[in-house]
Amino acid sequence: MTTRWITWLDERLGLTAIYNTVLDRKVPKVNWAFTLGSATLFLAVTQAVTGVFLTAYYVPHPEQAYESINYIMNDVAFGWLIRGIHHWGATLMVITVFLHMLRTFFYGAYKYPREVTWITGVLLLLLTLGMGFTGYLLPWNQRAYWATTVGTSITETIPFIGPFINEALRGGTDLSTLTLVRFFSAHIWMLPAALFGLIGVHLYLVVRLGISHIPDEDE
Amino acid sequence: MAHDSHEHGLNRRNFVAGIVTFLGGIIAAILGLPAIGYLLSPSLRNRNTASLDEWVPLGLIEDLVEGEPRLFSFTRTQRVGWEITAQSYGIYVLRKPGNTFDVFSNVCTHLSCRVSWQEDLGEYICPCHDGHFGIDGSIISGPQPRPLDRFDYRVEDGTLEIQLVEV
Numbered sequence: 001m002t003t004r005w006i007t008w009l010d011e012r013l014g015l016t017a018i019y020n021t022v023l024d025r026k027v028p029k030v031n032w033a034f035t036l037g038s039a040t041l042f043l044a045v046t047q048a049v050t051g052v053f054l055t056a057y058y059v060p061h062p063e064q065a066y067e068s069i070n071y072i073m074n075d076v077a078f079g080w081l082i083r084g085i086h087h088w089g090a091t092l093m094v095i096t097v098f099l100h101m102l103r104t105f106f107y108g109a110y111k112y113p114r115e116v117t118w119i120t121g122v123l124l125l126l127l128t129l130g131m132g133f134t135g136y137l138l139p140w141n142q143r144a145y146w147a148t149t150v151g152t153s154i155t156e157t158i159p160f161i162g163p164f165i166n167e168a169l170r171g172g173t174d175l176s177t178l179t180l181v182r183f184f185s186a187h188i189w190m191l192p193a194a195l196f197g198l199i200g201v202h203l204y205l206v207v208r209l210g211i212s213h214i215p216d217e218d219e
Numbered sequence: 220m221a222h223d224s225h226e227h228g229l230n231r232r233n234f235v236a237g238i239v240t241f242l243g244g245i246i247a248a249i250l251g252l253p254a255i256g257y258l259l260s261p262s263l264r265n266r267n268t269a270s271l272d273e274w275v276p277l278g279l280i281e282d283l284v285e286g287e288p289r290l291f292s293f294t295r296t297q298r299v300g301w302e303i304t305a306q307s308y309g310i311y312v313l314r315k316p317g318n319t320f321d322v323f324s325n326v327c328t329h330l331s332c333r334v335s336w337q338e339d340l341g342e343y344i345c346p347c348h349d350g351h352f353g354i355d356g357s358i359i360s361g362p363q364p365r366p367l368d369r370f371d372y373r374v375e376d377g378t379l380e381i382q383l384v385e386v
Contacts, residue, residue, distance in 0.1 A: 046250070053254055057300075067301040075300075077260040078253035085250070 021207060028213035033107075036100035037206070043093040044199065047131075050086040051188065058138070060184035062177050065140035090132055097128050108219075109212040117205040120198050127195045134187040140180060148183070149175055261300065274373065274380040281377060283314040288336045288343075288354065290325065295383070309333055310370065310381060311343070313354065322370045322381050323356050329363040343367065 010016050027034075057076060059068045072079035101121065104110055110118035137148040152175075156166040171178030229237075256263075277291045289312055294305045309325035323343075325333050332347035342359060343352035350361030357366045371382040 049250065049254075053257060056258060064301070071301040075260075075264075077256040077263075079257060079260070081253050082257055 025207065025210060027211055030211065030214060033099075033103040034211065036096050036103055040093060040096040040100055041199065041203075043089050043096060044195070047086060047089050047093060048192065048196070050082050050089065051192075053082050054086060055188060060138065060181050062140060062180060065138060065180065069139050090135060094128060094132055097125050101125060107212065108215055111212075114205070114209055114212065117202060117209065120202045120205070124195065124198050124202060127191055127198065130191050131187060131195065134183040134191065137180065137183045138187065145175060148179070152179075274375075274382055276375075277310060277312065277379045277381055279377055280314065280318070280320075280374060280379050283312060283320075283379075285314045285316065286354075288313045288321075288323075290336065308383070311336060311367075312372075312379065318374070320372055320379065321355060322372045322379075323367040324370065326368065327363060328365045328368060329361070334367070 006015075054072065057068055057072050057079070059065060069083070072083055074080075104118065104121065110121075133148075133151060136151075137144045152166050152169045155169060156162045158165060167173060169179075169182075170176070171182050275293065275295075277293075283289060291310045291312060292307060293310075294307045296303050296305050298304075311321075311323040311325055313321040313323075315321060325335070325343075327334050327345040327347065327350055329345065329348055329350055332345050334343040334345045334350070334352060336342075337344050340351075341354060343354075343356070344350070345352075345361065345363070348362050350363045351359040352363070352367050353359050355366075356369065371384065373380050
């Protein structure tokens with residue numbers, strides 16, 4: 001019965017072809033360092049899922065942001081778990097993204113024909129850091145407030161356009177409601193849209209080009 | 220696949236697939252089941268009834284005229300989520316002979332609009348769907364399923380007090 005349904009669907013959707021291309025492709029003999037990309041993808045999806053759940057209670061307003069997170073942590077069933085996964089997953093994702101990049105670099109896996117995979121990977125690294133930066137402000141506690149004050153102030157040191165970038169990031173001269181809301185918007189819509197779009201391109205290229213083998217001694 | 224040593228039984232490929240499915244299921248359950256509780260949490264929480272069964276003083280009974288419903292309004296604060304919100308209550312009190320009282324909620328039993336006493340008609344009227352209630356809270360006409368809700372009351376030192384738990 002189940003097989004009949006699967007055959008019926010497969011005939012129309014071509015799922016087996018997708019499965020074979022994406023998951024059953026040939027790979028060279030590699031080591032555990034080659035799982036870092038998948039680990040990062042797993043964390044990205046987990047972040048997306050827990051992040052969506054957090055928006056069920058979080059309010060991006062200076063008077064309510066901290067209170068709403070307090071509520072998630074202390075009053076909502078499993079709120080501590082959902083936010084805990086989001087909190088630690090964020091840190092972990094930055095680490096796996098970085099290790100993934102190091103592996104690619106030291107194995108020379110960024111070379112022809114994988115240059116575009118590398119470039120999208122660099123953009124994904126920057127987007128991940130952007131997610132970390134914008135997400136850090138959202139609790140609106142002292143640490144978040146001053147970290148963002150410092151972080152945005154750094155842009156001010158850029159010659160000529162620095163002050164403008166600083167104000168553009170903050171939505172004004174100082175941190176305010178506007179800063180919180182635009183960081184929230186960037187954190188839940190703009191950056192994730194770019195991130196998951198680029199993950200699509202990145203994965204397409206990985207599937208299309210295959211993964212490189214570990215360099216031999218004489219290479 | 221064909222040259223895998225064991226066509227039947229557990230080969231390496233099936234084993235890995237099985238483990239992945241199993242671990243994936245566990246991870247999904249660890250995330251998924253709490254997520255349901257997480258979303259339903261506020262609606263499953265016990266209502267903040269502790270503050271509701273306090274006795275709320277409305278006023279002196281000597282100010283109440285027999286046979287004339289009188290509206291008492293007051294607000295009570297309540298913690299909803301992380302916010303303290305004020306909730307306003309409207310209570311109609313009718314003094315009856317022998318120091319007994321009818322204490323009605325002004326919330327219409329149909330769809331929770333507020334009823335008001337119409338002196339000229341001698342009826343409570345809900346403006347939303349033209350519900351009419353008698354002076355004793357009974358249904359005269361309209362879509363409402365039951366008479367006006369009543370509250371418990373007591374008289375302490377000449378002051379009428381009510382309990383906000385509907386009876």
